[in-house]
Amino acid sequence: MRLACHQFLATDVEALRSLLRLLESYLRNRWEVVERIDRDIDLVLVNLDHPAPAPLPDGLNRIDCAARPRLRHRACIHRPLRASEILTVLNDAVSAEARPVCAAVSAPTGRHRLAAWPLQLDGWHDDALRILATLTSRAATQAEIVAATGVAPARVDVVLSRLRDQGLLELATQRVPPAPRIVHGNVVPGRWRALATRVGRLLGLPA
Template sequence: MRPPDESTRALRIACPNFSAEEVGALRSILGLLKPYLKQPWEVDAGMPDMRALPDVCLINLDQPGAPAVPPGGAPRVVGCSSRPRQHPQGTLHRPLRPPEILALLSEAGGRARGERRHAHVSSSLEWSYRLVAWPRDLGDWPKSWWRVMASVSAEPLPLLRIAERTELPSRYVELCVEQLRAAGLVERIPRVRDAATTHEPRERRRWSALAGRILQRFGLRK
């Protein structure tokens, strides 16, 4: 059996805090734009696959408690608002508008094609992330993301390992890491991918103890 062609595999859009009606509207927009897009796109409505991060993540900035999107946006993360001018440049209108979605997906599709070609050539490599500084405005960050910062404060880890340790969905881990990168708070380190990763109880105990001390310092641990 031939392996799947990466150039024809559907790209994914995550909408973690959109209503069911808005997700349905986005699907209708994708149907209208299908003849104009070089790749097929699909909306990720359920829990994300831990092995495959979304190609675009749309954030509803009008919802209370929505994570902030850094000025200029971060790769793969785009804010949407009924008042986009009150937010950083690059924020899309809400309700979503077909011309803006077409421009976004055309650019993101080209970027995803390049990333997939690179991943095919260097499949033995993966990026790990290490925290270099805690945010000065730590209290303004979602508290669940504090666990992400704690997990990479002592050693660099790839996104999948961070998600496993923190027990957070991979799309939220990626969003946190992207915002940390935009703020210059993490470094990205290329590592050779392990053929098989073992999770020993001693390692988990060590991580739990370390995370507990860090989170207690910032008042997060119950």
């Protein structure tokens, strides 16, 4: 899940990143603080104390923050950010998003077909990329995606929902038999990842 900070100091953003690390085991989803605010952002924290407020695009899921939140409105939270409030708003954000997802996307027999990859891959986590890679060559049910990627069903649903919201996912209209899983020779699963790691190291990427 992608979280952005609107008109915060860099030190506040760093503090938020530290908080997320501390709260990792308590959060229902993994959150990442990103710089860019686009239509696909999952949540935006807005600093109401900024002396020159800049407008945000409509329709974003936002949480207002202020040094004196009680002077603002009931949903406003403290700035500097507090762990308990961050935990609540992030988990609530997931719950709100997950409810329609479960109804709309997770039809157990529905087979999802990827129409296109996102135009930008910033903010798509590794597990989302695995799901995209799985759907690149075949339509698959949620259960098949879970089996192919090892990603938790709830997380698969969130990614599928996000793809569908962007118009990148279709439900296969015909009954499409699953493509046979081709094992590349007598090799172990994940060996391409090992190869990519090797090449990455040779080309100067950190391990």
